Amino acid sequence: MKIKNAITDLNIPTSEGGFYAGFNQFVTLGAKLLVILLVIWAAMDPERAGSLLSALQNWSFANLGAWYIYVMGFFVLVCLFLAIMPGIGKTKLGKADDAPEFSYFSWVSMMFGAGIGIGMMTYATAEPLYHFANNPDTILGLTTASAADNVVPSMKWAFFHWGLSAWGCYAIIGVSLAFFSYNRGLPLTIRSALTPLFGRALEGPLGHIVDIAAVLATVLGVAVTVGFGVSQYASGIYEVFGFEWLINADKSPSTAGMLFALTIVMVLSIFSALSGVGKGIKWLSNINMGLSGALLLFFLIFGATAFALDSLFSGMFEYLAFVPQQLFTYWSPGDTDPAKGLYSWQSGWWTVFIWAWWIAFAPFVGLFLARISKGRTIREFILGAMIVPTLVSFIWFAFLGGTAIDLELNGAAAGAISGAGQEAQLFMTLKLMVSEAVYPIMTLLILVLLTTFLVTSADSAILCVNTINSVGVMPNKSKSHIIIWGVMFTAVIAVLMVAGGLGAIKSAMIVAAVPFSVIMALMAISLIKALIRDRLREKANETEASVSSEPTI
Template sequence: MSIHPPVTELNITVEKKGFYQGFNSMVTLGSKFIIILLVLWAAVFSDQAGALLKKMQGWSFESFGAWYIYAMAFYVIACLGLAIHPSLGKTKLGDPGEKPEFSTFSWIAMMFGAGMGIGMLTFSTAEPIYHFASNPDTIMGLVAPKSEETLRSVYKWSFFHWGLSAWGCYAIVGLALSFFTYNRKLPLTIRSGLTPLFGKKLEGPLGNIVDISAVVATILGVAVTIGYGITQFASGMHTVFGADWMINAQGSPTNAAMIIGLVIIMAASILSAASGVGKGIKWLSNLNMFLSFALLIFFMIFGSPLVAIKSLALGMWDYLINFPIQGLTYWASSDVEPAATLYKWQSIWWTVFYWAWWIAFAPFVGLFFARISKGRSIREYVMGTMIIPAIMCFLWFTVVGGTAIDLELSGQAGGTILGAGQEAQLFATLKVILSSGVAKAVTAMVVFLLMTYLITSADSAVLIINTINSGGDESQKEKTHIIFWGTIITVLIATLLLAGGLAAIKSAMLVGALPFSLIMVLMGIALFKALIRDALRARQGGKIVPVGTDTTTARAAVKASVSEE
């Protein structure tokens, strides 16, 4: 039985003239309508918006917590399975013999900066410190909290949140888009990743809905990331300059400080986005990586290197042997302890929130990964997008977070790190190990690094949004469109901050992530279907659609009627 040829053409309608020339007006206007409606709602009915978003967050946690857990497990299994497979892992993402566009260093630097850079500066200290006081092992009474024996459980859970699951979430989107764009010659947009399942139906309303959901999820995911980054940015600026108006009575950054920081960051990101991937974004990503290594070396010298080395080795071992259980365990809502606290820890405070965050960030990061990964094999891609960045995260958590925990265990910190807000815990750690003047200087470097990470994430997001809106066209867009999306992201974050602070942004993101989590599962299934059918075609002696040919030539080569996979 012969296998029909794959879809190698997806006609996405774009405007031929006018303001939206080159853009799909349905996707662009649909995305704008949803985001502008959210902005107006949050601005005009701020109290009601904050309250409703909080209720929706609780509903999504309780109703779809298990879905998030198992969906994330699927993404990891899919990526690792393809990489490990002897023949599929060798599949080139692009034309045979094609060379990668970027050096390996720049490639990894751009991926790390776009994927996790901001979160690392906040959570490499904040998460280990939190888990030092409370994690599932302490909740179940397996280890005592805030003690030396807690250390192994701290990293078992920290690595779980920032390891293969997080990066696998990004990788599955980028891998699907890379294959269908560079091997099938389909547009570089989210709907292309579903062609083996829905075929030509994706040219119409179904494809528009897929791309709109990707744009909305991207904007809300970036809003959370920048929201976290801005709070730490404002906290660091207060540490450096000591301006009282930047911090409120509770020790958290004021709205005024965060709004000013937001405007500065977004203005710089718009300028960077206007210069394109090969210039501003690449340059900033390389700078980020150098500064990150400098900060890491600083903590290795002045921090607690022995604790870091021990925690890294034991943490990776504990993570690897416990990962299958961690990745598939879901604690349902309960009124009985410890199940009640375990549910809150997993679904409200940590794991499910993280999974939704990574999923909301995935269309942006995944498409960006695809944009910069042409010419690499599937195995090389998975190594570069999952394994190496995960190890980088582990290093950060053990070197920086391990120093903070060691200072608390030894009594040097005296509870100052544990008592600080999560946005200020890195700076509190620097204050303990350094003199006042040196601490300010290093804090200034961290603030600058945070600023460059924020700019990199924001400008990359703007470019990706325009790529999706234009049906996968990667060419540089008119600056008007770059300025619009940069501005709308700024206004969205500002209004949500004023409506309910970071909690309101997080709640909005959770709602936006849900539909895209299903699209990601379908993308994984579609990729497996495409690769398996290619293998079957080859086994039957048929021709796989020639890479690098146009659609007419490809269809003539297989000499078969046009149909979906």
């Protein structure tokens, strides 16, 4: 049976002139309208907006928790399948003579900075400390909260949330978009990855809806990341300069402080986005890696080195041993413990929220990874985008989080680190590690690193939103659109912050992640279908050539 030829073009309408020349107006204006309506609603009735968003979040946790657990496990399996299969893994993302645009160091640096950087600054100490006090192992009575036997489980669960699942989520989007753009010649936009399933229907309203969903997920996913980041950033500015208006009486960042930090970050992000991927984003990403290496080296020398190394290797062993079970374990709600506690931990606080966060963040990170990965093979892409960042994340968490746990465990912290807000825990860890003379220097280093990570995340998102709106090709006259989307990102984060703080931003993101999680699952299925059909076409052509070359009698 002859297999149909693959679609190698999509006729997606774009404006031929005017302000929106080169942009799809349905996607661009539709996404802007929805974002503006969200901003107006949250600004005019912040109390009701925060309450409704919280209710929607609780509904999604209660009804879609199992979906998030299983679909993230599915992404990991698909990525491993793509990398392992010989005929698929060696497929180059691009033409046979295409060479990678960026060096391996710059490539990994940009992936890391866009995909995870600022979250690691906020959660590197916070998450291991939280799990040290409470995790499924303690709920089941297997370990003791805040005791020595709970150190390895705390790392295991932190690794689970920042390991293969997170990067597999990004890799699915990235490898799909890269394949359909560079191998099939389709536009570098989300809808292109669904052509094997929906064909030319994606040229119309269906495709527009897919791209709008990706833009909204990106805006709100980045809002959460930047929201957490500016909270820590405001704390860092206070630690360096001591401005009292930056914090509340309980030492948490004030709304004014976070809005001030947000303004600094977004202004820098817009300028960086205007310079493009090859300049501002590349340079900032390389700076990120250099400063991150310096901070990690500092913890390696002056932190709890032996404790951290033991936590790293023991935590990795536990993670690898239990990750197949962790990936597909969903705890249903119950009225009594431990079922009640397990459900609350997974669906109310940790795994389901983290998975929704990765999914909401995935459209722009995946598109960005595709943009910088032309010329690499699928196997190289999967290993580079999934395995390498996972290992770096584990090392980072083990040394920063391990040092914080050690200070609490040996009594030196006396609850000072665990009792601080998550935005201040890294600073408190440093304060207990170094002298008063060294502390301002290290705090300033972290403040600079926070700046570069935040700007890298935001400017990459701005560029990727405009790439989706312009059907994969940014027009030459796109500076106005970059500025507009930079302002819109800022407005969304600001009004949601005022409406309900970080909680309102988290709730809005979780709601936006629901439809895009379905799109991602379809993208994975679509990619597998396309790659298998390509292999079948190759075999059919080989058979046809072999038959036609046989001598006739």
